[in-house]
Amino acid sequence: MRGAGLWLLLMLLVVAPAAAHAAPPVIAIIIDDLGNTFAEDRRAAQLPGPVACAILPHTEFAVTLADACHAAGKEVLLHLPMQALDDAPLGLGGISLDMSKEQIQNTVRGDLQSIPYVVGVNNHEGSLISMHPGDLAWIMQTLHAIGGLFFVDSYTTADSIAYQIAHEHAVPAARRDVFLDDVNTEAAVQFQFKRLLDIARHKGFALAIGHPRPATLAVLEAELPKLSVESVALVPVVTIVRLQQQHPIPWPESIYPLPAYSANLAH
Numbered sequence: 001m002r003g004a005g006l007w008l009l010l011m012l013l014v015v016a017p018a019a020a021h022a023a024p025p026v027i028a029i030i031i032d033d034l035g036n037t038f039a040e041d042r043r044a045a046q047l048p049g050p051v052a053c054a055i056l057p058h059t060e061f062a063v064t065l066a067d068a069c070h071a072a073g074k075e076v077l078l079h080l081p082m083q084a085l086d087d088a089p090l091g092l093g094g095i096s097l098d099m100s101k102e103q104i105q106n107t108v109r110g111d112l113q114s115i116p117y118v119v120g121v122n123n124h125e126g127s128l129i130s131m132h133p134g135d136l137a138w139i140m141q142t143l144h145a146i147g148g149l150f151f152v153d154s155y156t157t158a159d160s161i162a163y164q165i166a167h168e169h170a171v172p173a174a175r176r177d178v179f180l181d182d183v184n185t186e187a188a189v190q191f192q193f194k195r196l197l198d199i200a201r202h203k204g205f206a207l208a209i210g211h212p213r214p215a216t217l218a219v220l221e222a223e224l225p226k227l228s229v230e231s232v233a234l235v236p237v238v239t240i241v242r243l244q245q246q247h248p249i250p251w252p253e254s255i256y257p258l259p260a261y262s263a264n265l266a267h
Helices: 002-020 039-045 062-071 101-113 133-146 162-168 186-203 214-226 237-246
Strands: 026-034 052-055 076-082 118-125 150-153 173-175 205-210
Touching (some): 026 076, 026 118, 052 118, 076 101, 101 133, 118 237, 150 162, 162 173, 186 205
Parallel strands (some): 026 052, 026 205, 076 118, 118 150
């Protein structure tokens, strides 16, 4: 018994330091759709911690908000409008399926030039474009050529391959895990925020997207200061991108799978 007890003690001494130094789970949050209003958008820019601000190009308050977000130490993202399956209006600076390579690349460059301090890009809408590898490739080629930018797949459709195309073009990328406010009530946002924490605890990191709505902002204003109690850290989006690079997301299985191999088919 004494030998077994000594062995257990030695094992605890080896394991305990490793556990003590284990990295806490981390989350990042992006607030989308900024630029068209001022009061709500400025409130988003004032959220505690490194909450990223995704700003629509060529909007009335884009530059003012980018200045405010940057001054508050927050990442500024270009919220790139991309055509959706329901053909919702794109607004200025949008990418549509009927555009040529030159038109897409010039549009992306113009959008980036319209907002100062941009460190990354995520898509606004885009359920159609994010399934088309050619159009995505032209976008990612542009981001790669400019350099120093990451891409976040907002994942507005389960068929999106935007993350994978970014990865293929050496553009650092990540993919959204949770939408905080698909249902626009404080109870629903609270539920999704807890789900975000659960995902982070399970895989080590998680990324959420929300919008500058009163319910979303109220929940975040209340919950973000409590994260230390939850033993979860709020980090910039670029931290999640780096972690995601260590755990690449594979290509989705084809919706048109090849038939299983058969010896009969080989003859």
